[in-house]
Amino acid sequence: MSSAADRTFGASYLLSHARIERHPIPAYIRLVPDESLLTDEIRALVGHRTELGPATITLRLVQRATEVFYGHPGRDYAQGEEVPGYVISALDPEIDPPEMPKLLPQGILISNEWAFERYPRLGETLVVTSSLANISERFGGQFGYSLDFRTETEYRATNGDLVATSSTNMMQYDASAARSSE
Amino acid sequence: MTVDAANLHEGDELPALELTPTIAQAVRYCAINWVFPEFFFDPDFAKSVGMPGTMVPGPLKLGLIYRAIDEWLGGAGFIRQVRAAHRRPDLAKHPIVIAGRVARVYDEAGKRRADLEMAVINEDGQPSVRGFAVVEFK
Numbered sequence: 448m449s450s451a452a453d454r455t456f457g458a459s460y461l462l463s464h465a466r467i468e469r470h471p472i473p474a475y476i477r478l479v480p481d482e483s484l485l486t487d488e489i490r491a492l493v494g495h496r497t498e499l500g501p502a503t504i505t506l507r508l509v510q511r512a513t514e515v516f517y518g519h520p521g522r523d524y525a526q527g528e529e530v531p532g533y534v535i536s537a538l539d540p541e542i543d544p545p546e547m548p549k550l551l552p553q554g555i556l557i558s559n560e561w562a563f564e565r566y567p568r569l570g571e572t573l574v575v576t577s578s579l580a581n582i583s584e585r586f587g588g589q590f591g592y593s594l595d596f597r598t599e600t601e602y603r604a605t606n607g608d609l610v611a612t613s614s615t616n617m618m619q620y621d622a623s624a625a626r627s628s629e
Numbered sequence: 630m631t632v633d634a635a636n637l638h639e640g641d642e643l644p645a646l647e648l649t650p651t652i653a654q655a656v657r658y659c660a661i662n663w664v665f666p667e668f669f670f671d672p673d674f675a676k677s678v679g680m681p682g683t684m685v686p687g688p689l690k691l692g693l694i695y696r697a698i699d700e701w702l703g704g705a706g707f708i709r710q711v712r713a714a715h716r717r718p719d720l721a722k723h724p725i726v727i728a729g730r731v732a733r734v735y736d737e738a739g740k741r742r743a744d745l746e747m748a749v750i751n752e753d754g755q756p757s758v759r760g761f762a763v764v765e766f767k
Binding site: 511512515516517518532533536539556559560561562563565566 | 663688692709715
């Protein structure tokens, strides 16, 4: 399988013209691939859901999450009492989410989000499901060509009701193509 | 202190939350996720990959925005949604301010809700994160 760098479009043509015209071809143009990196195999991953298993909300878990964001463990909660929503960031289901395919060398977090139908409750078990919601290509911008991956994680009560969703947008890019390097 | 939903108006500002995230805080964040990118806690490694110092994890900043909203709400409601769009990195041991204002107040599904525009401002006065949130009052 060829690498992303092997699939740069018309590089020799552009570079030869650059010498003739004495205008260097910017790296962010050179590194736009001839063919999309989003092959059928990669696109088939979109929408695939992976059940990561159940995770139970314990006081210890709530306190550890609170310590991260507040610098102290916070107050005690009674069984069944609603706990802060950010506790979903500390849930530890049985398996890790599948890794995203690495199509370009660097990755960076673009945005992330939590949404709640209600807050989770102490002692509650949530069933965690992860999916790759979307992959899209971006042309232009600082790196010329980049890929955006959107992953979504659902947290459902054992009766199937949606409690919370977290989503993340990651960008993969090639830092060697950055405009600032020109 | 609890926010008064009945007297909430577009343009009202949330109290600024001033914080200085630490490397220890970043390590705690890594620990609850059991994911340990070295540029979050190892200054030498961060410098070796071109960063001026260790970075504050982006998802940690989402949680800090949540905290700023939660402290403002003071139990008067709950956070239905909170989003962070990361514009530039923040470094550990450097102060940040989490600011916000009410963008819209409305009724939906029989509940009083408000949209909030949020931002994390770095010590140079630049927004490192643009945020958005929806809160629902009791």
